[in-house]
Amino acid sequence: MDEMLETKNIGLRGIKVADTRISDVDGEKGNLIYRGLNICDLVSNSTFEEVSFLLLSNRLPTAKELKTFQSELVSERKVPEAVYGFMRMMPKASHPMDVLQASIPILAVYDNQLHDESRDANLKKAARLIAKLPNIVAAWDRIRKGKEPVGPDPELIHAGNFLYMLSGSLPDPETTKDFDTCLILHAEHSFNASTFAGREVASTHAHLYASIVAALGALSGELHGGANSEVMKMLLEIGEVDRAKSWVFEKLRKGGKIMGMGHAVYHTEDPRATILRRIDDRLADRTRDRRWFELTKTIEMATKEEFRKLKGKEIYPNVDFYSASVYHMMGIPTDLFTPVFAISRISGWAAHIIEEKFAEAQPKPELYRPDADYVGTYCGPEACPYIPIEERS
Ligand SMILES: CC(C)(COP(=O)(O)OP(=O)(O)OC[C@H]1O[C@@H](n2cnc3c(N)ncnc32)[C@H](O)[C@@H]1OP(=O)(O)O)[C@@H](O)C(=O)NCCC(=O)NCCS
Numbered sequence: 001m002d003e004m005l006e007t008k009n010i011g012l013r014g015i016k017v018a019d020t021r022i023s024d025v026d027g028e029k030g031n032l033i034y035r036g037l038n039i040c041d042l043v044s045n046s047t048f049e050e051v052s053f054l055l056l057s058n059r060l061p062t063a064k065e066l067k068t069f070q071s072e073l074v075s076e077r078k079v080p081e082a083v084y085g086f087m088r089m090m091p092k093a094s095h096p097m098d099v100l101q102a103s104i105p106i107l108a109v110y111d112n113q114l115h116d117e118s119r120d121a122n123l124k125k126a127a128r129l130i131a132k133l134p135n136i137v138a139a140w141d142r143i144r145k146g147k148e149p150v151g152p153d154p155e156l157i158h159a160g161n162f163l164y165m166l167s168g169s170l171p172d173p174e175t176t177k178d179f180d181t182c183l184i185l186h187a188e189h190s191f192n193a194s195t196f197a198g199r200e201v202a203s204t205h206a207h208l209y210a211s212i213v214a215a216l217g218a219l220s221g222e223l224h225g226g227a228n229s230e231v232m233k234m235l236l237e238i239g240e241v242d243r244a245k246s247w248v249f250e251k252l253r254k255g256g257k258i259m260g261m262g263h264a265v266y267h268t269e270d271p272r273a274t275i276l277r278r279i280d281d282r283l284a285d286r287t288r289d290r291r292w293f294e295l296t297k298t299i300e301m302a303t304k305e306e307f308r309k310l311k312g313k314e315i316y317p318n319v320d321f322y323s324a325s326v327y328h329m330m331g332i333p334t335d336l337f338t339p340v341f342a343i344s345r346i347s348g349w350a351a352h353i354i355e356e357k358f359a360e361a362q363p364k365p366e367l368y369r370p371d372a373d374y375v376g377t378y379c380g381p382e383a384c385p386y387i388p389i390e391e392r393s
Contacts, residue, residue, distance in 0.1 A: 008373070013264060017196070017368070019361040022055060022351050023188045027265035032272065034188050035059070043275055048158050048183035049073060052130055052347040055188055056123060056354070069127070070157075076131035077152035077161070079103075080110040083136060084149060092144045096339045097226075099140045100133070101216040107132060108209035115207065119358055125208045126350035133346050134158070137339040138165035159183055162343065167331060174286060175330055178279045182323060185272040186341050188348030189319075194218035194225065195345075195352050200368045202353040215349045219342055222259065228337040230259035231324035234299070236334075241294050248302035252310055258303045260321030269316045276322035283329040292325035 023034045032039045035054050042051055046060075053061045053069045061069060083106050090099060108114055111128065113121040139149035150165045159180035163171040171179070189195070198215035202208070219225035238247045248258060263270055277297075284293035300317050307315040327337050359365045377384060 011264070017191065018199070018356075020190060020352070020355060021058065021361045022348070022355060023190045025190050025265050027263070027267050030266060030268040030271050030274075032189070039185060039271060040275070043181045043184050046184065048180050048187065048344065048347075051184045051187055055347045055351040056126055072127050073131040073158060074152070074154045076128045077135055077154075079132050079135050079139070080106065082106050082110065084139060084143070087140050087143045090140075090144075094140075094144070096137060096140050096336050097216065097220040097342075100136055100339050100342060101213055101220070103136045103140075104129075104209050104213045104216065108207065111209070114209070117205075117207070117357070119354065122208055122350075122354050122357065126347075126354065129208070129212060129350060130158075130346050133343040134162035135165060137336060137343055138162060141166060141333060141336060142168075162340075163330065166336075174282075178283065178326070179330060181275065181279060182326060182340075183344040185275060185319065186323075186344035188345070188351065192224065193221075195349055198349045199352050199356040202356040203366065203368045205357075208350065208353055211353045212346065212349060215345075216342055219345065220338060225320075225338045225341040225345070227259045227318070227320040228324050228327070228341060229334050231296075231320055232328055232334040232337060234259055235292060235295055235325060235328070238295060238299070241291070241298050244295055244298040245302045248299055249306050252303070252306045258299065260324065261300070261303050261307075261315050261317055263316065263318045266316060266318065267314075270318045272319040273317040273322055276319065276326055277317075280322045280326050280329075283326060287329050289329070292328055296322060296325045 021035070023032065025032055034042060034051065035058055037054070037060075042054075046054075049070050050061060050066055052073075053066060083103050086103065086106060087099060107129070111125060113124060135149075135152060142149050147168075150168045152161050153164055153170075156164055156170075157176065157180065159182075160171050160176035163176065163179060191199075194215040197218035198211045201214040202211040222230050238244050251258060280293045280296065284290040300321065303315060307313065323341075324334075324337060327340060328334070332340060355361055357365065379385070
């Protein structure tokens with residue numbers, strides 16, 4: 001019983017709820033591996049499409065398999081007209097995460113394999129979602145601005161095609177490559193809040209689309225995927241490098257949080273932040289505007305310094321910290337940062353949901369059903385007397 005009490009209200013930190021073969025986060029050494037491969041090797045050698053294949057199929061594809069998978073994604077990029085129709089009816093101020101989440105059931109009802117629960121059908125549905133999510137995010141940004149959606153370009157890779165559908169102009173190869181790296185880095189991160197939400201829903205035998213809706217909801221919060229937009233809001237609020245230190249000190253002294261800093265698992269630098277810092281630096285040179293990079297770096301240094309003084313410990317940037325200025329310099333609107341996280345994490349979510357459905361890392365599928373101690377009103381084992389409405393005061 002005492003042991004049970006100790007595990008409550010700790011956000012399940014350190015509690016192993018399942019086995020997985022998909023990825024491993026080494027929070028002490030700062031390593032992240034997808035299906036046995038280090039993300040540093042993946043960003044140097046692979047594309048998001050190849051990494052998605054890896055996550056879904058447990059191995060890197062052959063050249064022929066990759067070509068087939070890329071063609072499948074390209075052929076699935078279009079979304080049903082009903083998705084655009086729904087968007088045209090939405091208030092323009094609707095948050096892109098809400099629009100994205102609400103679009104998923106529309107994709108579901110147009111999928112003629114919706115109730116086919118074979119593994120192969122689930123892989124096909126996963127590919128459809130990976131292919132279509134960028135289209136939804138880009139289309140909503142255009143529709144809310146009174147513009148027509150831009151159709152996908154089959155000649156472009158996944159990363160470049162998203163940037164093209166968003167802006168309507170072809171992205172340069174360097175930006176495409178950097179955005180592709182961002183997609184790889186955000187694709188998978190073991191049992192984080194959104195993945196767990198998706199797996200939990202999948203454990204009830206709900207279909208893939210319903211599970212993804214749950215994952216999207218969990219991602220939207222500022223303590224998870226919503227943090228990248230919050231980082232950008234902070235950068236815009238601070239505005240100038242020479243204001244950063246005092247802003248950070250004041251925020252921390254008042255007990256506030258510096259978004260994008262700290263992590264539930266990493267006790268050293270998040271390896272994704274290391275790679276994103278380099279991209280940010282490069283982008284600053286390419287855009288000939290080093291302000292956002294320098295501001296982000298100064299906030300990092302100031303947070304570390306003040307955190308040491310206040311708490312006597314270290315704090316490090318997480319994946320959301322440098323991705324904010326990276327996306328900003330790529331011309332992506334701030335409130336699209338979390339949907340952009342989703343268009344990448346969809347691969348990891350789908351891999352996990354399939355692993356859950358088909359018990360690929362455990363003996364058999366199992367419904368998640370945790371327990372709680374009841375600490376509410378109690379009048380004894382027979383429960384409280386029911387008071388009829390006319391006798392209540
Ligand atoms: C991600 C996060 C929830 C991880 O939390 P955690 O590992 O459980 O760490 P805790 O919340 O236990 O934090 C330990 C201490 O550091 C503080 N802390 C953690 N991150 C902090 C931050 N970004 N700014 C200020 N203080 C922070 C906590 O307030 C806590 O202080 P306390 O011991 O006085 O209560 C937390 O670091 C955070 O809120 N970060 C900002 C949001 C963010 O970037 N989220 C994206 C995560 S990928």
